[in-house]
Amino acid sequence: MANIIIIEDDTKVLNQFRQYFKELNEDHRLRFFSNSEEFQNLYLKSSAGDIAAHPLFKAFNQAQMSWLVSADFQTTSPFAEVAAKLQINKDGKITAFDVATAKSGKAFGLPMDQIKVLKSIDELVPESFRVLWQDFRGSVKEGKVISNAFPITTSAGAWLLKISGQKRGENAVDLVLRHQPDVFLPLLETEKKIASAQAAEATKNEEEPEELKLLSTIDLLVFRTSCVKGAPTEWLTKTAEAMKLKGYGPPDFRVRFVATMHEEQTSDKGLLVHSQLDDVICLPLDRLIFLQKMELTLGLPKRSRPSFLFMQEEKLPIEISKLVSMELLSDVGFAIRNPVALAPGTISRFKIRFPALRETVVTLARSHSSVEHPEAEGQFLVYFHFFGAQHESRKRIFTYLNRSGNYKGLHTEDATKFEFSSENLFLTAREKEKKHVIVLDADPDQAESLAGLIRDGINQTEVITENSYYLFLRKYLNFVDEGDKPKAKPPATDATAAAGAAPPSPPPPIEPVNLDEIRLATNHDLYADQVEWLIGTSNSHLISTLTPFGEQDAVMGFPAAQLLQNDLSWRTLFRGSDNEHVLDETIKLVITTHKNNKRKFALADATGTFKWLQVEIEPHTVPEQLKITLAPLENTEWMKNQETKIPRLDLLVISEDLVPENVDSWLEGLKGLALKANLITANDELKVVVVGEKFSPERLLVYRHSKVSGLHSRPLNARAFLFEATSHMQAPFSKHNFDNQNWNEVKLKVHMTKEVILEGISEFGSSLISPATIQPGTVLYLHESIFENAPNQCLPARFYHSEEIQGQKGMFSCAFIYYGITDAFLKFCRAWIRDTYAAKKAKES
Secondary structure: OOEEEEEOOOHHHHHHHHHHHHHHOOOOEEEEEOOHHHHHHHHOHHHOOOHHHOHHHOOOOHHHHHHHHHOOOOOOOOOOOOEEEEEEEOOOOEEEEOHHHHHHOEEOOEEHHHHHOOOOHHHHOOHHHHHHHHHHHHHOEOOEOEEEEEEEEEOOEEEEEEEEEEEEOOOEEEEEEEEOHHHHHHHHHHHHHHHHHHHHHHHHHOOOOHHHOOOOOOOEEEEEHHHOOOOHHHHHHHHHHHHHHOOOOOOOOOOEEEEEEEHHHOOOOOOOOOOOEEEEEEEOOOHHHHHHHHHHHHOOOOOOOOOOOOOEEEEEEEEEEEEEEEEEEOOOEEEEEEOOOOOOOOEEEEEEEOOOOOOEEEEEEEEEEEEEOOOOOOOEEEEEEEEOOOHHHHHHHHHHHHHOOOOOOEOOOOHHHHOOOOOOOOOOHHHHOOEEEEEEOOOHHHHHHHHHHHHHHOOOEEEEEEOOHHHHHHHHOOOOOOOOOOOOOOOOOHHHHHOOOOOOOOOOOOOOOOHHHOEEOOHHHOOOOOEEEEEEOOOOOEEEEOOOOOOOOEEOOEEHHHHOOOOOHHHHHHOOHHHHHHHHHHHHHHHHHOOOEEEEEEEEOOOOOEEEEEEEEEEOOOOOEEEEEEEOOOOOHHHOOOOOOOOOOOEEEEEHHHOOOOHHHHHHHHHHHHHHOOOOOOOOOOOEEEEEOOOOHHHHHHHHOOOOOEEEEOOOOHHHHHHHHHHHHOOOOOOOOHHHEOOEEEEEEEEEEEEEEEEEEOOOEEEEEEOOOOOOOOEEEEEOHHHHHOHHHOEEEEEEEEEEOOOOOOOEEEEEEEOOOOHHHHHHHHHHHHHHHHHHHHHHO
């Protein structure tokens, strides 16, 4: 049985409450009020400006307050003066009085000889206040005075005194006892009148119907937000505190509170969130939802098993979020207010709804740094830079920033103010050193474009481009493939063997050659302007030659008839460990990305002379086939030698096309090679920024849990890319450095999410698996899966219980109730559960 207060002014809803609570338990006792004033006048009359509100009486409970009201206190002082000073020892025995009191020969209405025989001053404090008094004595300290009000009783009478105490040395406490009848007695007189009126009301109630009688305790208070006076959260705070002081809470728990409101009020702006508000229920009431939620709420703080609605067990990956305050924003990142600093490199997912923009911006962001908040004590400003932000999201951010006026990304656009000067005496040796960057992209044009962006945007930077991942490993990380051995000559095909034709003679061995000694191939090295053939994607076997050849035609000195008729004979052109590796890498890249790839190869002709050729490999119009094209090169600018030895690697910019599926294992291996090649130290992180086309949600998920330093999508936001590069390299000689960033002040509530596993689905709530307990009363938001169909694409949930999962140490099952469920989401959820359950049963059968 529960005692329940309902504040509601709609007769139809009141009748539903009667019906539904009776269905829960016929013994529930209900009391109805049309507004908060009616309820407060009857149950909380003495809560405003009364004795309980006086600061000296905050610690008293209801029983102690009742004792004070019923006591007959003296109006004259128990001392010769209004106040008396005395000293007690550590046991509470009175050891000295002030001179005036000692001369009077009496205290507390008793002769001094009766006072001296007291073992402790505790004997003068009524029994019901004794524990509180002893706590007061134990709390006194040296150098600080504390005060409280206490009654003192002797055979001569009772007094209500303000008592102040201060410790004196190790074994003594100084006390000042002050009689203040003009302060306390008027308050007590008011309380006596209220108590008398309540007693009369109680006597009257004996003759009235049961539902008009006052309740001594209250288990649940249900209120409609429009029926309370003032802001609902403020009213709730005051009411909860007053009910606690009055002792209305059940003995094993606090009073539970549930708010009701119409659907249109449950937007992010209007939804109530309060530490003591256990649920928000939308009107009109749904019977089953109401019954189930009231059963769970009245069972708190325990976790109840649902009786009215079914829980569909379903392990679903979802996300939960907390609302955080975004305070600064630019097109390169943002800053949020947070109670703790975040470690640099923490990747989080954010959902942002900008005013006046319909679409929600969803983006990953990586923490950059944390600083103490300039205005909020104990809070931090945590700076993030965007991580893998897609073009549409960046466009919406730009739109919002530009609506606030003429948005400027930088304080100054004058790059000359940030140029490096070797004469700057304040620079350290490390700051004077050049930063070294490698841009690794299979597309030479894209690689050079990125390299140029870095060279132009950041002073004191050496940028190298590389188009082959294999050559990057070999040239800069000293990687040697143990499997590199001379390949056996290609076997003769069945057709040539049957015809008795001898296989092609093996070409002469090739020796390593200086890059400066390699010449350009000419049209004389090919039998046509360009030579094309088709190979299969599964085994690289030659399918057909697209450029017809005659008996005397040759390719790089090799007879075309021999080179382009055998299944794998064409690979003779690419002999040599480096060429073979780069060829296989290129074929694999074209197959996986479905993009054309042009690459320069130094191929050895029939005499072993190396010559540069352009080789293009592209998907053919026929599935499972690739076209290979050989052509001479005309432009020689690219032949200018690049430095292949660098003292350290400050930043690696790599195309997404070259990054394997298992990102973290790849990064660990790469870091090991860089460490072994002395390009980083043991204390350094290998800084890797990935650049790619539009990332799929699955791929973003991989990067979200990786140690990649940065992630950028094309078309590139050059400012964001350069800002991040200066941060990773600690390169201050750029107008894009952190100190020159201009941040717009904003005040936006945004969702900061993390991934969890949902344990089940229902219409009323569920539970999820978390690596940490979630405190009861916490309101978080549910995202993904069915919750994308709730208003604002997320659903608030209030957590009420957490317990460790048996057999899974450090993992917790955290139960929650949906908060403010709309009718539309409720219908969708029921249909989803019904269809999923039916499909599951059909599969099992």
